[in-house]
Structure formats: structure tokens, C-alpha cells
Amino acid sequence: MPTPPCPCGRSESYEKCCGRFHGGTAAAPTAEALMRSRYCAFVQGDASYLLRTWHPRTRPARLDLDPGMRWTGLEILDTADGSAFHTTGTVTFRASYRGGSLHERSRFERVDGAWVYADGEFLD
Structure with missing residues (x-):
């Protein structure tokens, strides 16, 4: 039986x-x-x-995830910068869940060489 693809939408x-x-x-x-x-x-x-990959400047002290939330898909709509040659980048995406979707433009920065989530702006 073939291995299912990663939930992020890639085929691996x-x-x-x-x-x-x-x-x-x-x-x-x-x-x-x-x-x-x-x-x-x-x-x-x-x-x-999620906490490990959150910028120390904006990271919450704790994160309580809803165990009933069922994410159903991710669509990357746009990216700007964010490559190995950049120190900042943005990713605009739509994440679907049972009953709706979240449309966000997320900002990322490098901290000690590693990409971290800085903050985001809801678009819908």
C-alpha cells in the first residue's frame, strides 16, 4: 500500500x-x-x-490547540522572498478546516540562521 502524502500538500x-x-x-x-x-x-x-518555530519576540508562553479541529488542506497562494538568500519572507496561504478556511499572510524571519514565524495578518 502506498504511503499517503504529507498533510502539507507535497507528494512526499x-x-x-x-x-x-x-x-x-x-x-x-x-x-x-x-x-x-x-x-x-x-x-x-x-x-x-509550533512554539519552537515561533519568533521569540512574538511567541506566546503556551499554545493550546483545539483537539477537535480538523484541518483539511493547505493552498499556498503567494510567496515573497524567504529563500536561502533572504533574512525575511512572506507566505500567503489558505488553510482549510472542517467548516471553513483561514486566509493569512504570514511573515517569517531568520533567527540564528533558522526560519521562524514572526506574525501574520488575516486577509478574510
């Missing part, structure tokens, strides 16, 4: 895609990769990864 398996970021064996190389891995962490209920 979770282990080969976002799982390696969640497990700490690799770091997201771009802002988009971090965005995808953070979406996947929401799907998996991995609050510790």
Missing part, C-alpha cells in the same frame, strides 16, 4: 517531508517550507514544534 510522505523538521533532523530551508511544516504541525497537534 510525512517522514520525508515535514516529519524531518518536526523530529529535528533537518531545518526548513525556506519560509514556505517552514509554513508548510507549521501547517502540518497544526494537523498533527504538535504544539511544541
